[in-house]
Amino acid sequence: GENVEQHPSTLSVQEGDSAVIKCTYSDSASNYFPWYKQELGKRPQLIIDIRSNVGEKKDQRIAVTLNKTAKHFSLHITETQPEDSAVYFCAASRGISGQNFVFGPGTRLSVLP
Amino acid sequence: DGGITQSPKYLFRKEGQNVTLSCEQNLNHDAMYWYRQDPGQGLRLIYYSQIVNDFQKGDIAEGYSVSREKKESFPLTVTSAQKNPTAFYLCASSIRGEVQFFGPGTRLTVL
Numbered sequence: 337g338e339n340v341e342q343h344p345s346t347l348s349v350q351e352g353d354s355a356v357i358k359c360t361y362s363d364s365a366s367n368y369f370p371w372y373k374q375e376l377g378k379r380p381q382l383i384i385d386i387r388s389n390v391g392e393k394k395d396q397r398i399a400v401t402l403n404k405t406a407k408h409f410s411l412h413i414t415e416t417q418p419e420d421s422a423v424y425f426c427a428a429s430r431g432i433s434g435q436n437f438v439f440g441p442g443t444r445l446s447v448l449p
Numbered sequence: 450d451g452g453i454t455q456s457p458k459y460l461f462r463k464e465g466q467n468v469t470l471s472c473e474q475n476l477n478h479d480a481m482y483w484y485r486q487d488p489g490q491g492l493r494l495i496y497y498s499q500i501v502n503d504f505q506k507g508d509i510a511e512g513y514s515v516s517r518e519k520k521e522s523f524p525l526t527v528t529s530a531q532k533n534p535t536a537f538y539l540c541a542s543s544i545r546g547e548v549q550f551f552g553p554g555t556r557l558t559v560l
Contacts, residue, residue, distance in 0.1 A: 368547050379539060379551040380492070425491060429547065437482075437549060441491040 338363040340428050342440030349416050350448050357443045359426035360408045366428040369402060369409045374423045374442075383424075384411070416447045452476040455540050455552035462527070462534065462559050470525045470555045472540030479544065481523035485509060486537040486554075495538075498523055527557065535559050 339362040349355050359369075370385035386393045386400045386409065393400050397416075402409040413420055426440040453474045462468045472481065483495040494507030498517040512531025517523055523542075527534045540552040 370548065379553050381551070382548055385548065427549075437494075437543075439492045 338366060338428055338438040340426060340438050340440040342426055342443055344443060345441065346444045346446070348446045348448060351416060351418060353416055355411075355413045355416055355420070355445055355447075357411045357424055357426070357445070358408060359410070359428075359440050360406075361428040361438075362407065363428065363430070364404075364407065365430050368429045369400070370427050370429075370437075371400060371411050372425045372427070372439075374425065376422075380425060413445075416445075418447050418449055421445055421447045453540060453542055453550055453552040455538075455555050457555060458553065460555055460557045462557060464559060465529045467526055467528050468557070470527070470538055470540075470557070472523045472525065472552055473521055474523075474542045474550075474552075475521060476542055476544075476550065477520070478542035478550075479520070480542060481517070482541045482543070482549065483507075483513075483515065483523070483525045484539045484541065486539060492539065495525065533559075 342359045367388035371383050372380035373383045374380040384395050384398050384400050386402050397414045399412040423442045423444050425442045427437045429437045456471045480499045482497040484492040486492055493509050495513050496504055496507055496515040498504035501517055501520050504515050504517050512528055514526045535558050538555045541549040543549045
């Protein structure tokens with residue numbers, strides 16, 4: 337089955353700096369890769385996703401890159417703000433093929449003012 | 450997210466009791482999921498269902514049971530066989546196995 341690894345487990349950055357979180361996956365059939373943000377005590381919320389036919393996707397300060405050959409994808413947050421502090425989860429899925437999601441273990445991001 | 454509700458928000462269980470967590474969605478999603486989250490940990494899949502009257506075990510199904518009699522509803526029962534049930538339980542739904550929308554969660558505590 338699919339296995340998703342995520343690094344680093346914790347990340348501290350100064351406000352205004354960039355943050356990068358990397359995930360690797362094992363199942364070459366996975367074709368959908370979302371990122372979720374979870375604030376303390378709240379539900380995870382989708383912040384960006386990418387499908388296997390695309391190498392990069394951007395949404396304002398957030399971008400995701402995908403390298404299918406190497407089986408890794410990364411989340412990039414630029415100009416970080418204190419409200420970006422949260423736990424971020426990546427996931428991999430076979431999407432429409434019907435396989436369930438596999439989540440990474442999460443990265444706790446702290447943005448220091 | 451607003452289309453998925455979970456109840457109750459907080460639940461207290463005595464040892465030996467079965468309790469049922471409710472999850473309802475009005476998003477017309479076929480697939481529904483239950484996850485368990487322990488403090489400082491990731492999401493572990495308990496059960497999932499892709500269609501009505503069908504469901505599959507996830508990674509940590511022991512001590513839990515589910516039903517899927519209606520498309521909108523996917524209740525989770527935590528049985529007395531689950532020895533360490535204190536956790537945050539999240540329900541999610543998705544369309545075509547892609548974007549998952551999560552409910553607000555139920556925090557279960559064993560007294």
